[in-house]
Every structure is written in C-alpha cells, then in structure tokens.
Amino acid sequence: xxxxxxxxxxxxxxxxxxxxxxxxxxxxxxxxxxxxxxxxxxxxxxxxxxx
Numbered sequence: 301x302x303x304x305x306x307x308x309x310x311x312x313x314x315x316x317x318x319x320x321x322x323x324x325x326x327x328x329x330x331x332x333x334x335x336x337x338x339x340x341x342x343x344x345x346x347x348x349x350x351x
Contacts, residue, residue, distance in 0.1 A: 301341050302316060302325065302340070310330050310347070313330075313337050313340060
C-alpha cells in the first residue's frame, strides 16, 4: 500500500493496484497523522490475509 501526504497536511492510504474503472488508485482512508495511516494499513493487511 502507498501512503501519501496531501497538500492539506493529512495522509491518505492508497491501494497498490490501479482501479480499472477510474484509472486511479483506490482510496483506503484519510488520516490526520502518519501513525494513524500506518496503523490502518496493518489492519487492512491483517483483514486481507484472514480470508
């Protein structure tokens, strides 16, 4: 996953794959801190591997 800093100072989590419908990466959430974004990334990874 990719974490990018937005011009507003927030961090957004993007999927690694590009969404074929929009041609952009899927937004997986916007967070105020980098730590919160990293925490959510771990939660997403855990959920993905559970199935």
